[in-house]
Amino acid sequence: MASAMEARSLYRSLLREARRFPDYNIREYIARRCRQGFESSKAGGGRDLLAFGEEQLELVKRQSQVYGMYAPKIKNVMEIKVSKA
Numbered sequence: 001m002a003s004a005m006e007a008r009s010l011y012r013s014l015l016r017e018a019r020r021f022p023d024y025n026i027r028e029y030i031a032r033r034c035r036q037g038f039e040s041s042k043a044g045g046g047r048d049l050l051a052f053g054e055e056q057l058e059l060v061k062r063q064s065q066v067y068g069m070y071a072p073k074i075k076n077v078m079e080i081k082v083s084k085a
Contacts, residue, residue, distance in 0.1 A: 003050065010053045011038050017057065020064040022071035024079050030060060 011034065018030035041049050 003047075006050055007038070007053075010050065010057065014053070014057055014060060017060045017064055021067050023067060024076040026067065 014034040015031055018027055018034060021027040021030065037053075
């Protein structure tokens with residue numbers, strides 16, 4: 001049971017960190033990979049996968065800081081909200 005709680009916490013942390021990326025494409029890629037990884041490991045979850053997930057979380061945290069320093073000046077087309085006139 002504790003493993004399921006840890007996995008859920010890790011999943012939410014990864015998605016939360018993905019939202020910190022300034023670039024839409026990278027943000028969506030990380031969120032998608034996170035979902036796919038957790039879906040594929042549902043059946044055989046274990047300590048090894050949790051340890052790997054923690055490593056990936058640290059990697060995503062570091063990368064979000066680096067991408068934050070070099071954020072693109074122009075927004076992606078998907079991020080621009082078109083106002084209806």
